[in-house]
Amino acid sequence: MITTECEKYNMQPRRTSPQSKQPFFFSKNEFDRFVSQYGKFDLSYRIENVIVKHAKKRGEKFTFYLDWPDSLKKSHKLKVTFSRAEHFDENYSWIASEKTLLKQIPYYANNGIKPGLCYYSLSIKELAETDKNTEIEILSIWLAMDGLIGELRDLQKGEGLSGNDVLAIYSYFDQFFKIKNTLICDESRIADEKDDVRIPLRLISSLCTGQTWYQTKLPGVKLFECDKFKSAYNGTITQHFASREKALKELQKMRLDEWYEMLDENEQLNLNKIFYLHSTSSHTRQSLRLFTNKHLKKNDLSFGQSTLQDLAIILFNDSKLKREITPSLEEFIHLLCGRLHWEQETVIKKTQADYWVKSRVKEILWGGYFWVKEAAPQESLIRTSKCTF
Numbered sequence: 376m377i378t379t380e381c382e383k384y385n386m387q388p389r390r391t392s393p394q395s396k397q398p399f400f401f402s403k404n405e406f407d408r409f410v411s412q413y414g415k416f417d418l419s420y421r422i423e424n425v426i427v428k429h430a431k432k433r434g435e436k437f438t439f440y441l442d443w444p445d446s447l448k449k450s451h452k453l454k455v456t457f458s459r460a461e462h463f464d465e466n467y468s469w470i471a472s473e474k475t476l477l478k479q480i481p482y483y484a485n486n487g488i489k490p491g492l493c494y495y496s497l498s499i500k501e502l503a504e505t506d507k508n509t510e511i512e513i514l515s516i517w518l519a520m521d522g523l524i525g526e527l528r529d530l531q532k533g534e535g536l537s538g539n540d541v542l543a544i545y546s547y548f549d550q551f552f553k554i555k556n557t558l559i560c561d562e563s564r565i566a567d568e569k570d571d572v573r574i575p576l577r578l579i580s581s582l583c584t585g586q587t588w589y590q591t592k593l594p595g596v597k598l599f600e601c602d603k604f605k606s607a608y609n610g611t612i613t614q615h616f617a618s619r620e621k622a623l624k625e626l627q628k629m630r631l632d633e634w635y636e637m638l639d640e641n642e643q644l645n646l647n648k649i650f651y652l653h654s655t656s657s658h659t660r661q662s663l664r665l666f667t668n669k670h671l672k673k674n675d676l677s678f679g680q681s682t683l684q685d686l687a688i689i690l691f692n693d694s695k696l697k698r699e700i701t702p703s704l705e706e707f708i709h710l711l712c713g714r715l716h717w718e719q720e721t722v723i724k725k726t727q728a729d730y731w732v733k734s735r736v737k738e739i740l741w742g743g744y745f746w747v748k749e750a751a752p753q754e755s756l757i758r759t760s761k762c763t764f
Contacts, residue, residue: 389689391422399431408439410551416759418522418552422495425551435460445540451533452502453509453544459520467517468526469560470745471607479604480524494519497548501533508536513541518554526553527748532561535668538563541722542592548750557748563588565700572700574708577743581623582687589746599745606745615743622738627684629732634683637729642710649703650678653689711736 401409409425416424430437441453463473470476473490477483498519503509513533518525530545549557563576576588590596598619603611606681631650635643689706715734727733 398687399429400442401429401439414551419520421551422457422459430455430457443544444608445536446543449535451535451540454500454502456498456500458498459493461496461517463490463492463494465607467494468558468607469528469562470526470558471605475605476524482523482626487651491740492519495552498550499544499548501536503534505534514545514548516545516548516552516557518552518557522552522554524556524558526558526560535544539592546593553750555750559589559746559748561587561589561744561746565694567700572705574700574704575740577685578739579684579691579704579708581739582627583682583691585623585627587743587746589748594752595749596746597749598743599747600685601745604745609744612741612744614745619738619742620733622742626732626735626739627682627687629683630679631681631683631686632679634729634732635678637732638710639728645706646710647678649690649706650681650686652703653693654678654681655716 398611406425406429409429413424415422426439427437430439435458437457437459439455441455443451443453445451461467465472467473472477473492477488477490494517497515498512499514500510500512511533512529513531513536515529516525516527527545530538530541532541536544550576561577564573565576566573580586580588580591584591587596598614598615598616601612601614603697606612631646635646638646686707690701690707694701694704711732713729
């Protein structure tokens with residue numbers, strides 16, 4: 376039941392890991408046992424017996440430590456802080472204000488639930504190996520006390536943990552909390568070491584696979600469909616699956632020679648350079664075979680018959696192989712976006728020579744900014760005519 380007062384619990388004795396002999400420090404296997412023991416109980420009972428009972432208390436914040444193995448079984452020290460008495464201040468969500476969200480959710484709106492609720496939150500930090508005093512926040516989520524709605528607020532790689540490793544940590548705690556609808560503001564990107572060059576994953580991943588990075592990694596991720604939705608930081612947002620899907624398919628199928636005609640002389644030279652630099656490599660043929668089922672011989676890939684999706688796949692996979700943002704991938708994104716600011720919605724003039732391309736890139740970026748992860752489609756309780764999760 377939702378109330379405007381924070382719950383109070385009777386505290387039970389704390390536990391210490393018998394293996395580590397450090398207070399509030401556990402191996403993942405130890406913590407797994409806590410989770411499996413109470414996994415079938417309701418949310419508040421799970422939290423009380425899995426987290427609160429095994430954490431150091433300071434006010435309404437509870438902290439414990441985990442020894443977490445990454446995908447290569449290397450161990451990383453995590454600091455986990457859970458809060459059960461947070462309020463929805465102006466910087467709490469990347470998506471919208473508490474008032475806006477409560478109005479959009481029929482269960483809350485129909486029951487007259489007003490802003491001012493208490494929320495649960497979880498923050499996870501990696502303890503850096505190079506400096507034991509350095510803590511790197513890799514994950515942050517919040518959720519309503521009934522588990523109906525929450526938000527994946529921040530997710531980023533750590534010092535030794537990759538983005539995929541952190542995503543595995545998120546999935547673990549998401550299964551523990553069992554949030555029915557998790558909001559995601561898709562700012563996922565790859566960047567160079569200085570963060571001077573950024574590649575939006577919601578664009579390049581969509582061009583290559585038809586799905587965003589979150590969609591390829593998490594089950595149940597769907598577009599947050601809305602009309603003139605009042606967002607927290609980006610004005611009003613309108614997103615429709617059909618519009619974004621149409622723009623994406625058209626852009627993927629566009630031939631490079633068609634795009635070439637829309638560019639100025641310097642841009643044409645750059646596009647040609649990118650294509651012919653990569654078109655003859657064996658890695659290029661392998662990438663296209665895996666992603667598009669195109670079986671090519673050494674000289675089969677021609678500029679006139681290649682699509683924008685073909686080139687996106689070639690460049691993105693080359694970048695992943697080299698574990699860096701290559702100059703070719705950087706230039707490709709520049710040709711696509713140009714003066715179109717992918718972190719802030721931009722007005723595109725119809726008089727631009729490449730308006731056709733830019734308008735579709737804009738739809739992919741800004742028609743796919745907010746997403747929602749449903750725990751299970753049949754359990755989703757949020758359905759409205761203006762805004763659908």
